[in-house]
Amino acid sequence: MTLSGRLQAAWARLRGLPLWLQLSGFGAIVAGFLAFIFFLGFVSGERAVGPAYPFFAKVTNKLENVFFGRKLPPQLESTVYNSALLRLEAKVALVDTGRDPNDTNMLSRNGGGLTSFGENVLLLAYNGKIYASSGPGDVRETAVMGPDNNQTAYQALPDNPDYADYSFHRGYLRYNDLMYVEAPSGPLLVASYTEFNPEGSCYANALAKLPLPVGATSIDEVSASPQDWEVIFRTTPCLEFKKEHLAMEGHMAGGRMVFQAPSSIILTSGDFHLDGMRSAGPGIAQDPDAMYGKTLLVDVETGEGRILSMGHRNMQGIAALKDGTVLVAEHGPRGGDELNIIEDGLNYGWPLESYGTTYSGTPIPGAISFGRHDSFARPVFAWMPSVAVSGMALINGFDESWEGDLLVSALSDLSLFRIRMEGQIPVYSERIEIGSRVRYVHQHTDGRIVLWTDNSELIFLSPLQRVDEGQRFQNWLATADLPRGVKSGVDTAMGRCVECHSFQIGDDDKAPSLAKIFNDPIGETAFAGYSDGLKSRKGNWDRESLTAFLDNPDAFADSYMPASGINDPRVTEALIDYLEYLDRQF
Ligand code: HEC
CATH class of the missing domain: 2.120.10.30 (TolB, C-terminal domain)
Incomplete structure (x- = not known):
């Protein structure tokens, strides 16, 4: 049989194989090639010589970016x-x-x-x-x-x-x-x-x-x-x-x-x-x-x-x-x-x-x-x-x-x-x-x-500096122009917020920090556990959106934050006043 005849026969045999086998064979070749490039890049990275070095360095670096998501320096x-x-x-x-x-x-x-x-x-x-x-x-x-x-x-x-x-x-x-x-x-x-x-x-x-x-x-x-x-x-x-x-x-x-x-x-x-x-x-x-x-x-x-x-x-x-x-x-x-x-x-x-x-x-x-x-x-x-x-x-x-x-x-x-x-x-x-x-x-x-x-x-x-959150809030509350009943309502409500939230900048471990939330983008602190709903919500927090969110977080954005349970709109408004006040401090 001639060489081309042999090749044709081999090709026909390959075509006869089930599709999944053809595909995985192809996959194996690609994976082998990638492994080879990684290997060359590794070797050349250590030895750093030869004219082919810059090429392999570039290829391995691109691949590393794709597979390991190397973080490029932030601007x-x-x-x-x-x-x-x-x-x-x-x-x-x-x-x-x-x-x-x-x-x-x-x-x-x-x-x-x-x-x-x-x-x-x-x-x-x-x-x-x-x-x-x-x-x-x-x-x-x-x-x-x-x-x-x-x-x-x-x-x-x-x-x-x-x-x-x-x-x-x-x-x-x-x-x-x-x-x-x-x-x-x-x-x-x-x-x-x-x-x-x-x-x-x-x-x-x-x-x-x-x-x-x-x-x-x-x-x-x-x-x-x-x-x-x-x-x-x-x-x-x-x-x-x-x-x-x-x-x-x-x-x-x-x-x-x-x-x-x-x-x-x-x-x-x-x-x-x-x-x-x-x-x-x-x-x-x-x-x-x-x-x-x-x-x-x-x-x-x-x-x-x-x-x-x-x-x-x-x-x-x-x-x-x-x-x-x-x-x-x-x-x-x-x-x-x-x-x-x-x-x-x-x-x-x-x-x-x-x-x-x-x-x-x-x-x-x-x-x-x-x-x-x-x-x-x-x-x-x-x-x-x-x-x-x-x-x-x-x-x-x-x-x-x-x-x-x-x-x-x-x-x-x-x-x-x-x-x-x-x-x-x-x-x-x-x-x-x-x-x-x-x-x-x-x-x-x-x-x-x-x-x-x-x-x-x-x-x-x-x-x-860490601030004494409780003292800062009490100082604000003492000077706030609010009826006595509303004041105690705000105090109680805040008592619930601080079970989860911190008011220190960047303290987003347990829940988003509320220190600078007013006028800032919704769902964009460093908090790792956002619901999909809040994360995908566009826009900045303002009076209107905060009121809607605190009244019913679930309805606002499928959020899993529990509802505040506040039933006096003046209390919600005062809480938002405080968030706005805080935002002005930073
Ligand atoms: C049981 C814990 C808990 C309590 C209590 C709580 N929150 Fe939250 N809060 C969360 C969590 C968790 C999120 C993130 C929710 C999400 O991703 O859906 C959140 C989100 C928020 C956001 C949006 C933050 C952002 O980054 O966009 C605001 C504003 C907020 N809370 C205000 C309050 C206020 C005001 C109170 C008190 C009335 C309160 N929360 C009470 C846990 C809580």
């Missing part, structure tokens, strides 16, 4: 986060860094750091640009470029045949921090980043400074090119690329700073995964001559630097308490995120000792104990399971109830941790769900807390 949103002592009003601003949202490297490419100068929060982003924002609705690119980290030369390495034996992750040469300081010689911006050295074919952490014009009060008065920055410090030795795993693991660079008057910076310098697990040889954090896995003390005026403490992994957060105590939030291995108090000359044990394990749960290779911290300086606190700690800030002047607390941001846990310090002892840690990978936490000079997330969001947090 401009306001929401409320709950915490034990405070409710936090969060306003979200999206920073357009020009990043391709289909680039699956985007999470890793983020890095970056925040600082405050005048009215603006400044962001140094992955692309080396500096953005300024005074709040949501005002985010702009400034005329100040960050220092040059030789990104272009680094990006060319995967295509260079001399480096064929290495695997590069394109997103791992990063900017790690930005800080405004008032040095004895004048105001400066200091940037911390990982720098590629093309001549030496190696990389190091670097600090560069940009003197600001004396008297400048805003970044809008400044312009600077990358060449205007002066490199003041580079960690030594300049590290060579490794052939195991990825050539350069810049997501482990640390690179966060805290200022110590008059002119010192404490810089965290990560171990770049040179820990014996992802590299050959012993952990670099224990090498007393290498400035990695160390905290460093650097003078911004002279550029002199020395090792302060050793035995660290990847310290992504650093902050100083009012009494001068310096703490770092250290991104550990599995189960080993630590909060350490830094003391000159101490060794914190990594990778010889850790509370954490390898990703398979086995002891860290070369460790002298398992899951213990017996021989070296111990953390004052650790997260179990680990949350992927990132930045850290001391809170000062945000709200009295948070005064002196530490905020630690977390990546994989999508949250913030508020740590209450009593002296040098952390007495509790409160988790506050944010919902994005939080890369950096900073307190602005005006008191607001600002978060930078891997979704390119700047989130501005302000405290929303």
Whole structure:
């Protein structure tokens, strides 16, 4: 039989099969193809090399969007986060860094750091640009470029045949921090980043400074090119690329700073995964001559630097308490995120000792104990399971109830941790769900807390005090111009409403919050349990619709809220007066 004859026979046999078999065969082919694409995307996402990479990255990202409904960053949103002592009003601003949202490297490419100068929060982003924002609705690119980290030369390495034996992750040469300081010689911006050295074919952490014009009060008065920055410090030795795993693991660079008057910076310098697990040889954090896995003390005026403490992994957060105590939030291995108090000359044990394990749960290779911290300086606190700690800030002047607390941001846990310090002892840690990978936490000079997330969001947090709802209502009732009988009717009716409803903004857990309901859209708070009827109802609440709803929720919109049972229209009217009054308060 000829080839075409054979094909025709096979086709006829296929056509003869029942339709359901034909369809499921087709389905299996499609599913196999999708699985293959996922696999390729996964592999290329990790290895990040080769000309086909951008294509597969795009395809897998599209598919992930379809199947897992990845939430794209909101344009401009306001929401409320709950915490034990405070409710936090969060306003979200999206920073357009020009990043391709289909680039699956985007999470890793983020890095970056925040600082405050005048009215603006400044962001140094992955692309080396500096953005300024005074709040949501005002985010702009400034005329100040960050220092040059030789990104272009680094990006060319995967295509260079001399480096064929290495695997590069394109997103791992990063900017790690930005800080405004008032040095004895004048105001400066200091940037911390990982720098590629093309001549030496190696990389190091670097600090560069940009003197600001004396008297400048805003970044809008400044312009600077990358060449205007002066490199003041580079960690030594300049590290060579490794052939195991990825050539350069810049997501482990640390690179966060805290200022110590008059002119010192404490810089965290990560171990770049040179820990014996992802590299050959012993952990670099224990090498007393290498400035990695160390905290460093650097003078911004002279550029002199020395090792302060050793035995660290990847310290992504650093902050100083009012009494001068310096703490770092250290991104550990599995189960080993630590909060350490830094003391000159101490060794914190990594990778010889850790509370954490390898990703398979086995002891860290070369460790002298398992899951213990017996021989070296111990953390004052650790997260179990680990949350992927990132930045850290001391809170000062945000709200009295948070005064002196530490905020630690977390990546994989999508949250913030508020740590209450009593002296040098952390007495509790409160988790506050944010919902994005939080890369950096900073307190602005005006008191607001600002978060930078891997979704390119700047989130501005302000405290929303809890009010005494009962007292507020009684105060209003006392001054309301109502007959005595109506007053007591309103009081009784309200007693029923508060069995379910809260009057705090954003407190929509049990029932919709009624704090701002008047004049607001029907059925659109964050309450998760709306009936279909109320949810699909269009329009804003006004006097008429509220009266109809309270009289008969079922008739109004198939709502399952029980009827108020009020039989005096003056009482209903007064309740609505109160809702209107409340709305005016916010
Ligand atoms: C038994 C619990 C309960 C009581 C008591 C109650 N509510 Fe409700 N209320 C709800 C629930 C649940 C919803 C959402 C109903 C739905 O989705 O159909 C709701 C919805 C509402 C809404 C619309 C909210 C929105 O987001 O559009 C208003 C206004 C309202 N209630 C006012 C009141 C007032 C005023 C009282 C007191 C007279 C009261 N409720 C008593 C549970 C209650």
